[in-house]
Amino acid sequence: MLTRILEEFSRETWETMWLTHSAARTSREEYFTERLFVSLLSRARHLTHFIPFPPHKEAINGADWEWWISDGRHWIGLLVQAKALDLKHQRYTKLDYKPRKASRSQLSLLIEDATARGLTPIVACYNYSPSSAFAWNCLSIARDNPLFGCSIIDAVVARHLINTVKGKPKKGFSTVAALSFPLRCLTACRGFANGVGVAQRAFGVLEGLRQKGVEQGHETSPPATLLDTPPAYVRQLMDTPPDAQPAVTADLVASLRIRRGIVITRETDDDSE
Numbered sequence: 001m002l003t004r005i006l007e008e009f010s011r012e013t014w015e016t017m018w019l020t021h022s023a024a025r026t027s028r029e030e031y032f033t034e035r036l037f038v039s040l041l042s043r044a045r046h047l048t049h050f051i052p053f054p055p056h057k058e059a060i061n062g063a064d065w066e067w068w069i070s071d072g073r074h075w076i077g078l079l080v081q082a083k084a085l086d087l088k089h090q091r092y093t094k095l096d097y098k099p100r101k102a103s104r105s106q107l108s109l110l111i112e113d114a115t116a117r118g119l120t121p122i123v124a125c126y127n128y129s130p131s132s133a134f135a136w137n138c139l140s141i142a143r144d145n146p147l148f149g150c151s152i153i154d155a156v157v158a159r160h161l162i163n164t165v166k167g168k169p170k171k172g173f174s175t176v177a178a179l180s181f182p183l184r185c186l187t188a189c190r191g192f193a194n195g196v197g198v199a200q201r202a203f204g205v206l207e208g209l210r211q212k213g214v215e216q217g218h219e220t221s222p223p224a225t226l227l228d229t230p231p232a233y234v235r236q237l238m239d240t241p242p243d244a245q246p247a248v249t250a251d252l253v254a255s256l257r258i259r260r261g262i263v264i265t266r267e268t269d270d271d272s273e
């Protein structure tokens, strides 16, 4: 079920990016991120907890959302930043975006926060490309370009790519795609770990992203952490009815400083397809 939703979301994103090619370029990230949350909530309400955070006035840590993936036995926590491809130039123009008042790029803030909290930082990219020449790293299913409407890359690999290459920063679609996987792989692909359960599959795919980085000589995130129990605050949020959440989240909102909120998806293998 989760995989199907991520696949449909990716296809829709690919198509919508293309259809709105010439439309205003403002905040496409927020639009597509919102659509992802709506897809999960409308189609997999029983598998999804979404804890929205109110808009922040202060600087934030660079994360659009925190995502916990679980099969009920294992848990894995991601910190995600979303970036839309600039279609005209086929580049992730804002990949190294630094807010005016911030001392570091959003990507660095994301990585620092994830490191401090034991989460894995990734960038979720929203894409459309007229080219079919980009890498298709998924080993489980044949190339299906619209499924690349949302792709993921290890945030440390992305930063290394930008910072260490001399001359123009490497932010081109095909360069980044060569180090990325389709989003749907996160819950679906068994190729990297003997993926019993969605958390282990996600762990395996994150490992696959690290390997891609290593192969091409990039710095990477440390291996992801697979937990046997969720952190106390995640458990508490899951046990709190939506009406009572604002009271519980008030402290979290201030300390975590995530833009959109926390998503928890829990799917046992019995639930999947």
Ligand SMILES: [Zn+2]
Pocket (backbone or CB within 6 Å): 137, 138, 139, 140, 141, 181, 184, 185, 189
């Ligand atoms: Zn895959």
